[in-house]
Amino acid sequence: MDQNHNQLLPALQDLYLANNQVQVWQAWLDCSTQELTDYYDLLLLDEKARASRFYFEGDRNHYIVCRGLLRLILGTYLGIKPTRVEFCYGKHGKPALRTGLVEDNLEFNLSHSNGLGVFAFCRGNPIGIDVEYIRPMPDEDRFAEQFFSDLEIAWIGAHAGAEKHIGFFKIWTCKEAFFKVSGDGLTLPINQVVIDLSRSQSVRLAAIDGNPEQAARWKIVTFEPTAVFQAALAVEGQDLQVDIGWLSP
Template sequence: MNNIPCLWLPAPQNLHLSSSDVHIWKINLKQSELQIQALKETLSSDEIARSERFYFPEHRQRFIVGRGSLRLILGGYLNVEPIEIEFDYHQRGKPFLAPKFLDSRLFFNISHSQDLGLLGVSYQQLIGVDVEYMRPMSDLENLAQRFFLAQEYEIIKSLNSVEKQQVFFRYWTCKEAYLKATGDGLVKLENIGIDLTPTQPAQLLVVGNWQLQELIPADNFAAAVVVANNHNNFQFWQA
């Protein structure tokens, strides 16, 4: 599988995006109580209320670290304090920068699975990111039959158990990254065509000028980024 080699570098002091740059940030969602509290202090009142609705403490902590890290990173691009960031939300809940930051022309998307978060940031280009921990699933074929195209389901069925799991999550992350970029959500998952094999990189079979890139952010994780432009320059930062 031909994925971009991800060399995760410490973030530079001055964050800058050109029209062809795409920055991918890897976020460790497992942090100390001290760091969690510091990040919580950057959140808005509605974000704090949302965090408190999580039943399990680890889910609450992951939300706080993810949203706090998002604010911290975007603050670096916008040259404002994290607590000053304001968000609006699309109909399906995808956050975007409030109108006061419209001149920045920044687009972003964040995804997390287990203790790993991925954030994509682009300039003027719609972007979608998805990451999934590749866990064993007893109903994998049923999900593939429900959410994938017929030919994709047949490919899943033909593979051995190890390849079946890997290819399923590759399909899933590629499709979801595209739908997160467009804002359509999972309701159209079965309409997005992906051409891939266990040994070949995925290609997005949709109309328009979109770039799909698969990533391997960590062992046992699948991830994909979709950007509304081709020939992007990807850079990888460690939050």
């Protein structure tokens, strides 16, 4: 894989991440048996051990491919072999680069759902990403009443059909991406992170714990990898260029 990964993933050639840039990569996680073996070979022992604990083969394979891709991308940014990338983990499992290995201030996060992986990278700005497969949610209204803010509940109540359904997943992924930045789990009630979908062009973080000024420091970007996936990125800092691309066709 070391020799030919640029062939497999042309997007990784000449990869460069500027200081004010966020790069998001999307990739399908299903692959051939040979590719799966190649990705597996990139993993370290603890990751192989974790892979062996998955009950379902599909989940195991997606984990392996996700980790392999993460290593390939990080290795390219850092100019080291994918197998040299070392992780440490936050209290609730958020992976980060182990310091001391490289001088970099590379921040990253990833998410996967139903065979699709999304990976977000930037330099120095805390970042979180979430993707969800858009599936039927028969209890959407009840879920919103329980977990969403008044502004979000009002938006959900004012919309119907597909627009409402997609809006629901937009709000959900934005909240999840925000909580994934710190990786500390739910440090405040979910309904205290307020997402504003009222502007047709862009999504906005309207308030955090009742504080609009604090919320204004954050950039929230929603995107749709395909018509059946909703994804969102949360990053601290406003003056950032966000580029979203595919690793695989």
